[in-house]
Amino acid sequence: MLTSLSIKNYALIDQLQVQFNNGFSIITGETGAGKSILLGGLSLVLGKRADLSSLKDNSQKCIIEAVFDIANYNLKTLFEAEDLDYETQTIIRREILPSGKSRAFVNDSPVNLNSLQSLGERLIDIHSQHQTLELTNNDFQFQIIDALANNESLLQNYKQELKQYKRLQNELGELAQHQAEAIKEHDYNAFLLNELTEANLVEGEITALEEEYEMLNNVEAIKEKLAESYQLLGEEHMGIVATLTTLKNSLQKLASMSSKYEDVFNRVNSSLIDLDDVYGEIDTYQEHLEANPARLEEVNAKLQKLHNLMQKHVVTEVSELIAIKNQLEEKVAFTENLDGAIKAKQTEITAKSKELNRLAESIHKKRTEVIPALISQLQDILKDLGMPNAQFKIEAVLGNTFYVNGKDELSFLFSANKGGNFNELKKAASGGELSRIMLAIKSILSKYIQLPTIMFDEIDTGVSGEISNKMGDIMLEMSKTMQVFSITHLPQIAAKGHSHYKVFKEDVEEVTQTNLVKLNHDERVVEIAQMLGGTDMSSSAIAHAKELLN
Missing domain, CATH: 1.10.287 (Helix Hairpins)
Structure with missing residues (x-):
């Protein structure tokens, strides 16, 4: 989980330091207050490319530092692979220098952006309208099904076998290429060898x-x-x-x-x-x-x-002729033995193919077993989110090709309306519907696997108060097993958070700055009341805010 964030000299932020708690955290603020700036700074820590224009004061360096508690994230293997010191309290720091150069550090060890991105993906999932497009990606759809099917171990075994299978295929291809080249030279080499053999060479x-x-x-x-x-x-x-x-x-x-x-x-x-x-x-x-x-x-x-x-x-010297004769014997023997080597390699590939098929069929069986439950859970959640007629048709059909995650061809179809035609998600669902589907999926996944910290960026855009209330309930439920942030404009969601942070602008010495503060109970009442009724708060708005909070 993200425990603290420090930003210095970034965009409209002069200096910001904030601590975060586990559970469900709310971030609110007026449009243009700087929520996107906050997300931008956080994205830099997660490996986004830096831009010199991000500096507030281009004569000073920008420093963004985030502290994560990763004790429950099973990241030791990743740290070892990236040759990094593993600490349960991991500090990621990003610096943008006035020269335009960028540096990144994990627990004070310098890292490149690829390494930072690999780690960042395992720490925070920033969910925005753009990220909902991931839903339409076949790989992501498989990840959902495999999480429910508990296929992780089977998939690891399958991927190891597939790696060996591809290596054997490459080796077979090399042998076949050698054979094709050797056959061209074989007759000439055999003639030369026969000529030297008939000479009965004796050294000296x-x-x-x-x-x-x-x-x-x-x-x-x-x-x-x-x-x-x-x-x-x-x-x-x-x-x-x-x-x-x-x-x-x-x-x-x-x-x-x-x-x-x-x-x-x-x-x-x-x-x-x-x-x-x-x-x-x-x-x-x-x-x-x-x-x-x-x-x-x-x-x-x-x-x-x-x-x-x-x-x-x-x-x-005759001794040199004898050496050439020995070399020719090896070449001719190699060519003549290639058929046997190729047959032996084909036998290995056949055996590996059988094992891959066995694993792929096991993966397929578990996938088909959980698909009905996934459809049922998705449709139940979406019904609460104002999509009562949402229907899914999900099928995994065992094909003939070894893919990176099995042999299944996945069809993930959706229909938003009763009696409507089923189509691919990207064609059948609007942006708002995709957001709600993604929320439903993330809430289901959180019950099966340890998800990283998730930050929903205005996932509630364009929904009604009652639906937003349900969305808030879902995010609150998710926060029982993970850290959840929601950037929202809706008071019904804001009132459900365990912690509430406000992004705001202020003018300091005629310079506009963005800041982020944690609100206490009374400040939350005021903030939610303003979200309900605007800056001129009525007593009814305050009462309503207190009611929501309670």
Whole structure:
């Protein structure tokens, strides 16, 4: 509830400070006294955009501050979402600087207008002729029915499931898009992969192949050099092995004569053993070395293929070709597996759709169960408000589309006259009738959900005294569970308030100012008497005022 309001340097208000009570509060004042200014200032606190022309003195800043008791409003989650400090006594302050800049604070934490509007909607509902158009809005009509049907929990579950359902649909769409794009590239990727697979790539194989190619391509030259080497080593009289054998035998004799020759003998002997080994290996090479044109062609073809692939893929190593092959395997496998992924996603969507349908049907069932009671309550209240022939035809039909609040198509039709045709509210009801319908709806809602503070701005315009009396009774009844304000020109309503505030203008040092004061009992008698009979109050007007108050 709104507990206090402070306004400084706004429009015709120099400085105003007022405390408010729970229950039913009345605000009265002559036309032009500044009730709209008061509402304008309050709207700024609730997140309305500021205007530099609002400053009374454009050299000073405008400050509007409102204090709310929000202990029973269940707003902790909203405060957490907006990253604000939660206080049961919450202070909202709005400042308009002479430069035209505007600042807003919630419990001294700066906030943007979107955050302020989100909070403001949960604190005060300012009901004016313009706001009655909300009645014709399909979402608002659903809110009325769902409040009576106690659908809040079901709707929360439905919205969570719908969010997941839409996410799955988006994922399916992305998979389908990937598939369409991948199919275009699939054949080419598969061709490239097959080409690399057939090459039997082995990391580092080019070096080995190039060495083998050199050997096969130079068999005759190698044979010639091997034969020459074999002859140099093994020639019977002048070969290196024969010569070393003679040298070894000479040194062996010397070593037998003196130990100082043993080292030389051993070294020569070791060399002879190594050369004898080499001699044998060269002999083996000669035996196995043969020309192999087929293998030469095979090696040459493999080398050519590898060089062509490296040129094609703009790389310099077989390891890079292997990396490309692995990437192509992933792409081809991804494309080939997309069908399975799409089917799996479609299965998820089907399961989610079944759950959504189950929840939507539960929501629909509860809605259809309460609609007759809503129609009955509305028609009973409107009968008291001077609309005895008002009739509603409200139907919720289960459709095929998942909307944000279920699958129902809502028809909310109205007829003001007996035998009249039913039509949409905005076509069938006048502005005054819409106001009375809105009052009826708000009074019904107040019995089912915790509504924010509500401020009715001249909702009684154009109604008779008896009907206004009924309107006052409805607002008084609503005030048992919530804070209700009524800006009114009718004494029958003004007399029903628990508290009464008067808006008035006064000239201070030749400057007109708007002010707001709370009236005591005697002042209320005078105010209501003036509302009954004008400024020249008769004793009968005063007596009537006292009678109304009592």
